[in-house]
Every structure is written in C-alpha cells, then in structure tokens.
Amino acid sequence: xxxxxxxxxxxxxxxxxxxxxxxxxxxxxxxxxxxxxxxxxxxxxxxxxxxxxxxxxxxxxxxxxxxxxxxxxxxxxxxxxxxxxxxxxxxxxxxxxxxxxxxxxxxxxxxxxxxxxxxxxxxxxxxxxxxxxxxxxxxxxxxxxxxxxxxxxxxxxxxxxxxxxxxxxxxxxxxxxxxxxxxxxxxxxxxxxxxxxxxxxxxxxxxxxxxxxxxxxxxxxxxxxxxxxxxxxxxxxxxxxxxxxxxxxxxxxxxxxxxxxxxxxxxxxxxxxxxxxxxxxxxxxxxxxxxxxxxxxxxxxxxxxxxxxxxxxxxxxxxxxxxxxxxxxxxxxxxxxxxxxxxxxxxxxxxxxxxxxxxxxxxxxxxxxxxxxxxxxxxxxxxxxxxxxxxxxxxxxxxxxxxxxxxxxxxxxxxxxxxxxxxxxxxxxxxxxxxxxxxxxxxxxxxxxxxxxxxxxxx
RNA sequence: GGCGUCGUACCCAAAUGGCUAAGGGAACAGUUUGCAAAACUGUCUUGUACCGGUUCGAAUCCGGUCGACGCCUCCA
Numbered sequence: 001x002x003x004x005x006x007x008x009x010x011x012x013x014x015x016x017x018x019x020x021x022x023x024x025x026x027x028x029x030x031x032x033x034x035x036x037x038x039x040x041x042x043x044x045x046x047x048x049x050x051x052x053x054x055x056x057x058x059x060x061x062x063x064x065x066x067x068x069x070x071x072x073x074x075x076x077x078x079x080x081x082x083x084x085x086x087x088x089x090x091x092x093x094x095x096x097x098x099x100x101x102x103x104x105x106x107x108x109x110x111x112x113x114x115x116x117x118x119x120x121x122x123x124x125x126x127x128x129x130x131x132x133x134x135x136x137x138x139x140x141x142x143x144x145x146x147x148x149x150x151x152x153x154x155x156x157x158x159x160x161x162x163x164x165x166x167x168x169x170x171x172x173x174x175x176x177x178x179x180x181x182x183x184x185x186x187x188x189x190x191x192x193x194x195x196x197x198x199x200x201x202x203x204x205x206x207x208x209x210x211x212x213x214x215x216x217x218x219x220x221x222x223x224x225x226x227x228x229x230x231x232x233x234x235x236x237x238x239x240x241x242x243x244x245x246x247x248x249x250x251x252x253x254x255x256x257x258x259x260x261x262x263x264x265x266x267x268x269x270x271x272x273x274x275x276x277x278x279x280x281x282x283x284x285x286x287x288x289x290x291x292x293x294x295x296x297x298x299x300x301x302x303x304x305x306x307x308x309x310x311x312x313x314x315x316x317x318x319x320x321x322x323x324x325x326x327x328x329x330x331x332x333x334x335x336x337x338x339x340x341x342x343x344x345x346x347x348x349x350x351x352x353x354x355x356x357x358x359x360x361x362x363x364x365x366x367x368x369x370x371x372x373x374x375x376x377x378x379x380x381x382x383x384x385x386x387x388x389x390x391x392x393x394x395x396x397x398x399x400x401x402x403x404x405x406x407x408x409x410x411x412x413x414x415x416x417x418x419x420x421x422x423x424x425x426x427x428x429x430x431x432x433x434x435x436x437x438x439x440x441x442x443x444x445x446x447x448x449x450x451x452x453x454x455x456x457x458x459x
Numbered sequence: 460g461g462c463g464u465c466g467u468a469c470c471c472a473a474a475u476g477g478c479u480a481a482g483g484g485a486a487c488a489g490u491u492u493g494c495a496a497a498a499c500u501g502u503c504u505u506g507u508a509c510c511g512g513u514u515c516g517a518a519u520c521c522g523g524u525c526g527a528c529g530c531c532u533c534c535a
Contacts, residue, residue: 002475011475027535035535042535072533157462157531207533229535230464236534259535260464263528298483299472304465304528314471314484321483324497350473358473362482369482369499376491376499428493435495446496455496 001056001352003225004302006233006256007154011354016224017254021059023223024050025215025253027232028064028110031091032073037277037292037307038262038269040102042229044296045259047104049227051398052351062107063218066092068114070207074194084194085114098279103289103400111214113205117196119213120205123247124183132246136174139186139201145179148242154256155234181239182206208239216244216252226253233258259301265308277307290323290401291315297357297399319401325368326392326402328375331450332385341387343367344394351398364395408454412443416452419445 002011016022026046029035035043046064053060067073068088077084092112099106124141127133132147145151152158187195187202195202215223221244228237237256244252264275282292294315299305343363350360371388374380396402419434438445439457446453 029535030533039535045535070533155462155530227535231530231534234530235532261529261535266527268528294483295471302464303472306471311471311484317485318483320497328498353475356473358482360473362473365482372498373500423493426493432494444496447492448497453497 001052002354003255003257004354006258007253009156012255014255016058017222020057021061022053022225023219024053024060024062024225024227025211025219025223026062026064026107026226027211027228027236028066029091029095030067030070030073031088031095032070032076033091034278034280035095035098036269037279037282038264040098040279040292041262041296041305042227042259043099043104044102044293045301046227047102048297048301048357048398049225049257049355050105051400052355055394055397056348056352061219063109063111063215064107065211065214066095066110066112067207067210068092068112069194069204074191077194078190078192088112088114101279101283101289102292109218111218113210113214116210116213116217117205119217120209121184121196121198123209123213123243124205125199126247127183127243130246132242133183134176135200138174139203140174140182141184141200142175142180143183143239143242143246144176145181145242146177148246150245151242152238154238154241157234157238181208181235183209183243208236209243211236212240212244212247212252215240216248221248221250222252223254225255225257227257227259230258230260257301260304262296263304263306266306285309285312287312288316288319288403290319290403293400294319298361300358301355321365321368322392322395322401323403325372326396327453327455328372328448329385329388329392331448333382334389335382335386337383337386338390339383339387340390340394341367341384344391347391347394357399360398367391403456406456408443412438412441412454415441416445416454420452423447 001014003014004011024046026043029039046062050060050062066088069084073084073088077087080087092110096106096110124133127143128135128141131144133141133143135141183206184198184200184203185206186200187204191204195204215226226237226240233256241252263269264277265273267273267275269276279292283289291312292315295307295311296305298315298318343366347360347363350356350363353359367388371380371384374384392402415434415438419431419438422428422431422434435445438454442457443454444457446455
C-alpha cells in the first residue's frame with residue numbers, strides 16, 4: 001500500500017521495517033479536560049489506519065501516550081483544588097469511554113507520561129553528554145537546535161532566515177537560541193508539589209520528550225509509523241525527531257502521517273461560539289456511533305472536514321443503508337466459503353491508496369445497490385450471497401458501520417407479533433395502531449417476505 | 460510578513476494528465492407494499508471558483524485573479 005509521508009510530502013510505498021509487523025505510535029490526549037470531536041477525528045483516523053493495515057494482512061503494535069502532566073494540567077488541578085493524579089485519572093477514564101463509544105479498537109498500550117519520567121531523564125542525559133542540550137541559568141534544560149542540522153526538515157522550515165523578535169528574546173533570555181525548546185523545566189513555586197527529582201534538581205519534563213521516550217521504549221529506536229494532527233507537525237514532531245535522532249544517533253520514524261483538522265460550521269471550534277462538541281454531546285443530539293464514524297471517515301484524512309449538526313440525517317441514512325443490506329443478506333441461508341466479489345479487490349486497492357476511504361465507500365455503495373437490485377429481481381445466487389456476506393465483513397472490518405447483536409426487547413417482539421396477527425386477519429386499523437405503538441417505543445417495523453423485522457429508529 | 464492547504468451539482472464528497480467527472484444525502488416521478496418502511500428505476504445533463512497558458516488530451520500541470528482556511532506560540 002501507499003501512504004503519504006509528510007516527511008517527503010508524497011505518497012510512498014509502505015513496507016514494514018521488520019517482517020509483517022507494523023509498529024505504530026500515535027500522539028494521545030492531554031487529559032486535563034474532555035476531548036472534543038476534533039480530537040477524535042485524529043483518533044478515529046488512526047483507528048482506521050490500523051484497521052486497513054490489518055485488513056491487508058499486517059500485524060500492528062499500537063502505542064498511544066497519555067499526557068498527564070503539562071502546564072494546563074497543573075493549572076487545572078490547582079484551580080479545582082484537586083490532586084493532579086485525580087484530575088488526570090478522571091479524564092483518562094472518560095477518554096477511554098469515548099473511544100469505546102466511537103468503536104475505536106484499543107491500542108496495545110497507553111503509557112502515561114508520569115510513569116516514564118526516568119526514561120525521559122535518560123534521553124536528556126544522553127543529549128547533554130552529546131552536547132545537543134545545555135543547562136540554562138535557571139536549571140532548565142534546552143535542546144540546542146543549532147546542533148542538529150536537519151532541524152526543520154519535517155515542517156520544511158528554513159530557520160536560517162528567521163530572526164528572533166524582541167518579545168521572544170526578552171521572554172527567553174536564558175536560551176542560547178530563542179527557538180531552543182525545553183527538555184526539562186526546573187521547578188517553580190507555581191508548580192506546587194508537581195515535580196520529580198533529577199540529577200539537575202527538582203523539575204518536570206518538557207512536553208516533547210515524553211513521546212520520544214515512550215515511543216522508543218515500546219517500539220524501538222526506529223519504528224514504522226507515527227501519527228498526529230497537522231498542528232503537531234511543528235513544533236512537536238519536529239522536536240521529537242531532533243531529540244530522538246540526536247540521542248540515539250539512529251533514524252527515528254519511517255513514515256509520518258498527519259490528519260487535517262475538523263472545522264465546525266466552517267470555522268474553528270470554540271466554546272464561546274457554542275459549537276464545541278464532545279462525543280457525549282453529539283450522542284445526546286441523536287448521532288449514533290456509526291454516524292459519527294461515517295462523518296469522520298467519509299472525508300479523506302488529509303482534507304479538512306466541516307462538521308455541523310445538520311450532517312446527522314445524511315450520516316445516519318448512509319450507515320442505515322449498509323445496515324439494511326446486511327440485515328437483508330442475513331435473511332438468506334448462508335453457506336461457508338472464502339469467496340469474494342471483484343469489488344473487494346477494488347475496495348482494498350482504494351484503501352491501499354493512502355487510505356482513500358471516500359473512494360472505497362463509493363465502491364461499497366455501488367455494490368450494495370447492484371446486489372439489492374439482484375435480490376429484488378430474484379436473480380441472486382447462493383454464491384453471490386456468500387460473497388456478499390464476506391465482502392460486507394471486510395467493509396465492516398475497515399469502517400465498523402454495522403450495529404451487530406442489537407437485542408430486540410420482548411415487549412417489542414410481542415407487539416410485532418400481535419400486529420402480524422392483525423395483518424393476517426386484514427384488520428388494518430388494529431395493525432396500524434400497533435405500528436404507531438411500536439414507533440413510540442422507538443422501534444420501526446418493516447414487513448419483509450420472511451415476516452416482520454424490527455429496527456431501532458435513530459432519528 | 461514567512462511557509463502551506465483548499466475551492467467539484469441543492470448539501471456532503473472521490474477522481475495519482477486519458478472511457479460518459481464515483482458515491483452518499485435532499486428533492487421530484489414511478490415500481491413494489493393492505494398502507495408504510497426498506498429496496499429498485501428514472502430525473503436533478505453545457506457541475507470542476509474566475510482568467511490565461513502548456514498538451515493530441517487538463518478537475519488534475521504552470522502563471523495570475525478572487526475567496527476560504529491552517530501553521531509559524533499550547534493544540535488532533
């Protein structure tokens with residue numbers, strides 16, 4: 001498959017560094033607050049990447065960090081007068097809950113920054129030893145970007161032409177170069193009891209160092225894929241590269257993937273505009289997990305997606321189309337077999353082309369219409385049913401648009417049976433009344449050749 | 460100011476210089492249905508922001524204009 005590697009700004013053929021295993025690191029949340037739907041665009045994109053990699057046959061080891069210490073987190077815990085660990089644990093659990101609600105496959109590990117301070121210190125020491133870092137006069141440690149000639153390569157920044165503004169120079173008088181970034185922040189009174197002992201005194205790690213430490217610890221110095229939002233490209237990922245490469249003297253990440261942002265109503269999400277949505281908000285608005293996945297995946301990951309509440313209907317209808325076809329297929333007797341229709345190859349080719357999810361969906365919907373038509377015409381064969389089931393499983397492996405194993409409450413089943421009895425007796429008044437009754441319970445009944453079928457109403 | 464992205468039908472959104480520019484949603488008409496729902500068929504046919512250029516051939520490449528947005532400082 002081909003992936004767009006930000007590092008070289010073009011699509012490149014992807015091959016794992018070692019055998020069949022893809023080692024994947026994705027930047028996780030800072031757990032000082034609830035993550036919003038924009039954050040989850042990144043996490044759902046990464047989930048999709050992983051699903052496609054496994055669909056084409058790779059094994060994936062996926063690590064996502066949890067940033068549980070930084071300026072904002074410390075500030076929030078002080079404002080709320082609760083211990084930082086309590087604050088971060090609350091939002092970490094909330095994050096996992098939201099991932100689950102969006103049907104995101106869990107990572108193989110979610111290392112927390114605060115559990116890896118020692119690993120970070122080791123890297124910092126290596127950087128000091130190799131003179132890529134220096135201790136400033138307040139005890140903080142900075143990475144010297146002048147010591148790494150490749151600095152700016154990922155973001156394609158030419159730093160030689162940039163001059164430091166007076167403001168920066170004033171704020172950062174202890175740095176050798178205003179662009180140098182912190183590896184270790186010395187303790188200040190406003191940090192309270194948030195500090196770790198180190199060879200350089202009390203302090204806490206800079207933000208970028210955690211990803212270098214944890215990715216290399218769990219995936220090795222040189223691993224396959226590192227993902228994040230476009231905003232992380234600079235400075236975060238640029239700094240990660242500098243730290244990691246200079247500390248180990250080895251290549252760091254093979255392929256960098258960056259997803260574009262999500263806009264709401266054409267602009268940035270903000271609490272003051274009232275367009276700041278969490279997963280919970282949207283579920284309360286009547287979006288389903290599948291509809292949210294559809295919205296996040298039906299635009300290519302490198303294109304900005306414009307979210308709005310008006311998309312609910314479109315998204316729900318689209319995923320229901322897939323669901324209805326699946327339900328319809330399952331009314332047939334299914335025989336075993338690995339056969340797949342020709343469309344499966346086109347579908348996988350589309351996904352292999354830098355995760356062209358919209359293109360793949362086009363193929364899937366074309367196929368669904370074609371097969372619905374064959375069922376309507378009563379021309380469908382047993383072999384086609386089997387292939388359709390297998391193909392739909394592939395589609396669902398990648399997108400997860402189907403709600404499987406929904407249990408119909410016995411109350412609903414009973415009412416549906418009463419209605420069916422009334423229909424057989426041609427008592428249309430009674431049967432329509434029972435249908436209305438079911439509707440009030442949130443269920444819709446469809447009369448099919450094999451009897452009435454109940455479906456949850458999403459709208 | 461520096462770097463970069465984008466503009467495709469009523470809405471959303473693919474198309475890596477080459478067949479009639481996918482697909483989803485909405486709308487309208489029909490088939491089917493006791494009526495529905497779902498599904499199917501048809502319509503939405505001078506739709507690639509605008510102007511110019513390169514080419515046998517351009518949504519795609521180049522230049523310009525207009526518009527939207529991102530990064531350069533914490534960000535998915």
